[in-house]
Amino acid sequence: MKLTMRLGPRSYDIILKRGCLKNLYQFTDTTRRRVFVLTDSGVPAQYAQAVLAQCPKGTVYTVPQGEGSKSLKVYGQVLAAMLAAGLTRRDLLVAVGGGVVGDLGGFCAATYMRGIDFINCPTTVLAQVDSSIGGKTAIDLGPTKNIVGAFWQPKLVLADPDTLATLPPRQVANGLAEALKTGLIGDAQLFALFECPDPTQNLEQIIYRSLRFKKKIVEADEREQGQRACLNFGHTIGHGIEAVRGVSARRKTGLYHGECVALGMLPMIEDKALAKRTRAICRALGLPTRLPGDRRRVLAQMQHDKKGRGDTVTVIRVPGLGCWRADTIPTAELGTLLGLA
Ligand SMILES: NC(=O)c1ccc[n+]([C@@H]2O[C@H](COP(=O)([O-])OP(=O)(O)OC[C@H]3O[C@@H](n4cnc5c(N)ncnc54)[C@H](O)[C@@H]3O)[C@@H](O)[C@H]2O)c1
Ligand SMILES: [Zn+2]
Structure with a gap:
């Protein structure tokens, strides 16, 4: 292809x-x-x-x-x-x-x-x-x-x-998290491939559909001045978790990038039934579904990441399958995304 x-x-x-x-x-x-x-x-x-x-x-x-x-x-x-x-x-x-x-x-x-x-x-x-x-x-x-x-x-x-x-199975699932992201924001048929008994049987189709969607977005907005931001779905929280809990040169055991993105996506899905289906897919793939205990450290990292980039931050939400919305919220409100008051 x-x-x-x-x-x-x-x-x-x-x-x-x-x-x-x-x-x-x-x-x-x-x-x-x-x-x-x-x-x-x-x-x-x-x-x-x-x-x-x-x-x-x-x-x-x-x-x-x-x-x-x-x-x-x-x-x-x-x-x-x-x-x-x-x-x-x-x-x-x-x-x-x-x-x-x-x-x-x-x-x-x-x-x-x-x-x-x-x-x-x-x-x-x-x-x-x-x-x-x-x-x-x-x-x-x-x-x-x-x-x-x-x-x-x-x-x-x-x-x-x-x-x-x-590739070890955990790394396969890690990568599939980014493809699941693509399905959620823009391709219901791609999402459906994850609800088959074994999504890894559809790997080439999953790769193709993911690339096809990203290509379309990049062609429309190469430098992320608008709609390319949708690809950051799950990444605001995801990067915060990755900094605190991710594998790094210093921390040999921890979460992978896609695992952090999976955790970052779940609170940003507004449709409760879709959030439930996504959680089931994550569980079946072996991706984590529970935010780490030290949410305050994750929040501190998220606030640190955004420091110097203004008082507001744009986050991506998925109101329903295959669509997304960019919301600009005050940096001070990042904690609410993690369920912290
Ligand atoms: N540029 C972008 O648009 C973009 C998008 C998403 C993620 N990223 C970045 O990608 C990185 C994560 O990528 P990743 O998950 O591929 O991690 P990675 O590159 O660290 O690869 C994961 C592990 O698999 C090993 N490996 C690679 N190919 C293998 C194979 N065929 N068989 C066995 N082992 C193999 C690697 O040595 C590594 O240990 C992060 O730094 C993230 O920020 C970038
Ligand atoms: Zn990513």
Whole structure:
């Protein structure tokens, strides 16, 4: 399956096809230019090697797995490695991995020599349904997520569902949370795929429908000046939980991004019956459905995240299946979202 992100001079193809990773050379010049293949230590090495095999002037660079690699330190190390590999303005960075490698690699490509070509090869469900398209690239500053970044569209996205065979089940569910988000805000048929006995049987259809919806939104609002904000559904609370309870360089056990987003979505669904159905889907997928006990810390983090961005914050609510609404509320009222007075 192929989708084309239509953004004028920044347009690109999104290929969703089993085995496509081995055919990167069919879509871009991998032989005459230097190719810097970025991956992380948790991504089975065979995927980066499959890309390297197509690039006579290729180098593989592996960062430690986990959110901790979306840091200024690792960002600097990758840039230094790109320079040492002799990458010029005409060369290419290929990210092979999940959202961490994609966000970090995209930001490196956006800033190295004021911007070089970037290709994203997502290997997690989360990255295949969501993070690999749309051009948002970023790293974190301490617990504050995605605060340093750039809009930098890839030249191509190659999503190979075969790579998902090695992904642990908890990571599959983690990624499905972002697809469930997409179903809730804009695609009732996608939501319905989650109410089948085993949604993982519909994985390719779920990935396709998620990408199709996000593509439409990004085409209409590339720089998030309006409707793209709907994709942040679940993320205001989600990011607060992630900062307090998420896995990080310091905290080895904790919640994953999609798990935090699932928790962040539930209080924002206004239709009680829909909230109940969503909770049942989350339970069946093994996603958490109870907000963590330390809600005041989550609130403090949410308020800290929003500090310096004004006295109000825009949150996304879902009044009914397949629709959403942006509400601007005073930062002081964030606590009510968490059920805190
Ligand atoms: N840019 C965007 O639009 C956007 C959207 C959503 C999320 N994100 C970001 O994405 C990140 C989360 O992404 P993620 O959930 O993919 O996490 P991740 O990149 O950390 O991947 C999860 C784990 O799976 C491992 N892994 C990757 N591919 C594998 C495979 N095929 N088989 C086995 N293991 C594999 C990784 O090494 C890692 O340990 C967060 O930083 C989040 O902020 C970005
Ligand atoms: Zn997300």
